Amino acid sequence: MNKAVENSMIADLRLAPEGHLKIDWVEAHMPVLSRIRKQFEAEQPFKGLKVSISLHLEAKTAYLAKVVQAGGAEVTITGSNPLSTQDDVCAALVEDGITVYAKYNPEPAEYKQLLIRALETKPDLIIDDGGDLVTILHSERPDLLENIRGGAEETTTGILRLKAMDKEGQLKFPMVAVNDAYCKYLFDNRYGTGQSVWDGINRTTNLVVAGKTVVVVGYGWCGKGVAMRAKGLGANVIVTEVDAIRAVEAHMDGFRVMPMTEAAKIGDFFVTVTGNRDVIRGEHYDVMKDGAILSNAGHFDVEVNKPELAARSISIRTVRRNIEEYHLKDGRKFYLLAEGRLVNLAAGDGHPAEIMDMTFALQALSLKYVNEQYERIGKTVVNVPYELDEQVARFKLESLGVNIDTLTDEQRTYLDSWQEH
Numbered sequence: 001m002n003k004a005v006e007n008s009m010i011a012d013l014r015l016a017p018e019g020h021l022k023i024d025w026v027e028a029h030m031p032v033l034s035r036i037r038k039q040f041e042a043e044q045p046f047k048g049l050k051v052s053i054s055l056h057l058e059a060k061t062a063y064l065a066k067v068v069q070a071g072g073a074e075v076t077i078t079g080s081n082p083l084s085t086q087d088d089v090c091a092a093l094v095e096d097g098i099t100v101y102a103k104y105n106p107e108p109a110e111y112k113q114l115l116i117r118a119l120e121t122k123p124d125l126i127i128d129d130g131g132d133l134v135t136i137l138h139s140e141r142p143d144l145l146e147n148i149r150g151g152a153e154e155t156t157t158g159i160l161r162l163k164a165m166d167k168e169g170q171l172k173f174p175m176v177a178v179n180d181a182y183c184k185y186l187f188d189n190r191y192g193t194g195q196s197v198w199d200g201i202n203r204t205t206n207l208v209v210a211g212k213t214v215v216v217v218g219y220g221w222c223g224k225g226v227a228m229r230a231k232g233l234g235a236n237v238i239v240t241e242v243d244a245i246r247a248v249e250a251h252m253d254g255f256r257v258m259p260m261t262e263a264a265k266i267g268d269f270f271v272t273v274t275g276n277r278d279v280i281r282g283e284h285y286d287v288m289k290d291g292a293i294l295s296n297a298g299h300f301d302v303e304v305n306k307p308e309l310a311a312r313s314i315s316i317r318t319v320r321r322n323i324e325e326y327h328l329k330d331g332r333k334f335y336l337l338a339e340g341r342l343v344n345l346a347a348g349d350g351h352p353a354e355i356m357d358m359t360f361a362l363q364a365l366s367l368k369y370v371n372e373q374y375e376r377i378g379k380t381v382v383n384v385p386y387e388l389d390e391q392v393a394r395f396k397l398e399s400l401g402v403n404i405d406t407l408t409d410e411q412r413t414y415l416d417s418w419q420e421h
Helices: 003-007 013-027 029-045 059-070 087-095 108-119 132-139 156-167 182-205 222-231 245-252 260-266 306-309 353-377 385-399 409-416
Strands: 050-055 074-079 099-101 123-129 148-151 175-177 214-215 238-241 267-271 294-295 312-321 323-328 332-337 381-384
Touching: 003 087, 003 099, 013 059, 013 087, 013 353, 029 059, 029 175, 029 353, 029 385, 059 074, 059 087, 059 353, 074 108, 087 099, 099 108, 108 132, 108 182, 123 132, 123 353, 132 148, 132 156, 132 353, 148 156, 148 306, 148 353, 156 175, 156 381, 175 353, 182 222, 182 267, 182 294, 182 332, 182 353, 182 385, 214 222, 214 260, 222 238, 222 267, 238 260, 306 332, 353 385
Parallel strands: 050 074, 050 123, 074 099, 123 148, 148 175, 175 381, 214 238, 214 267, 267 294, 294 332
Antiparallel strands: 312 323, 323 332
16 A cells, blocks of 8 residues: 555545646646656665655645655655645645645644654655754754754745854754755746736736735845836836845836835735745834735745734634735724735745746755765755756756857866966
């Protein structure tokens, strides 16, 4: 009998047929990851090893799990957000022999237990999203650290956590900062977040964006993408920032820049993308317009302060799927999307498959790299080696049928020598 069926904790195995269709669809649109899968099938880099993965558990993630499995690993996977898990995809993975501890919208205590169950398999390698697995291993379950060689981290939020641990000398194994690779933040964070955030908002609200004022809170790579796509939809875009350099950049990109206390007065849509907490809070609610729509595209549901919003409300009700109406004591109504969780995944399907093709190719190759080099790397955070980053880009260009130039020997000599002129 399939061991994954016996061990998994999912909603309903009968949902598997629809999940297989979803995975088949993204596989057909992820040629770089498929190329790596063939390489892994031949080389078996993870033979005899256990890998635990915590990512947003939808079809593209499922295909990554299958690629790691093709490399010889015994794979266990769990979700990194309770509202982004797709139950049919979970069921399909179980049928394919991958152990799954995940279901859509579990209670907080159950969600935490599912993460722990994924670690109780005693993995050799991990893939993390937001640092949840790493945090549990270091704070609550250090007894599960023994086998771990290293892992890879997906997000800005997770890398901030890892670097804080590294600075304090607390990190117990090497982690590769996948989010900091060029092929991650230039494409996934910018184009992926930019498109998928508006996919989630538009399908959820069914309201026009053109002519509205959109406030983008944070102008990192994700914020750049969100602002760019809002502009393309016809919105008047305002950016709020705490970083002077990024504020100048937003200004020169053609966006209005102002403090949140001013932007709050005129915004129709708000999208937070900072990785920090309470960037929309009480003082901002006090001046917002009736009908303001609030959403978050940062990893955790702390960017929009929900307790302070609830404290100002006389009632809270669900008016559409993934839309909660907060009816304030003064009569105004605000609308919070997806409970303040990642709107592109909790209220949508996440980034396009072609974008995640590059990101998950980096994840797969980084996992192979850390497995081969963990003793040399030591207990620290490291960047994705540039040659892996460039390899993914070259694979992507080949899949698109795009060719580029190559330096001549004379050009290489010129670039490498200070005496050439």
